[in-house]
Amino acid sequence: MHGTPFISLMMTPTRYKTEPTRRTPRIVLEPGRIFILGRSIPVNPGEFYRPVLEWIINYTRAYKHETRIEFGFEYINTSSTKWIYNIIKEISRAKEMTDKASITWYYELGDEDMCELGLILRSLVECPFNVVEVEGMKKYPNDPLFTGAA
16 A cells, blocks of 8 residues: 555544424534533434434544533433433543543522432543532523533
């Protein structure tokens, strides 16, 4: 093989984004940032979250830089919780990621159920994981704190 350079097939996935609906969260997946915020009660959680999990799997294999991971749910059903756990577990499995990733779980002021869920998920993974109470998450979904515009 003369003159042909080796080209890696492990490329960082392109950006993936969904806008929120009454039943599904806003999702922004891009190099350096994984962001899921809103209500998660999709009719078919597998259909909704499978592309997200596939993106995460490809991302953890290809991207080895700092990554800010943010979750915040107004409400999340049991089926969605299983998918979020699988996403967090996939991130935690990638040893290169756990050294450079930080997970933040936002929950609305006074929402003890979301706080407890964040604490449970934190206990199941080996990755820096902060549980943060915020005021106004439901009222201001376009706030720079949650959209990354800040």
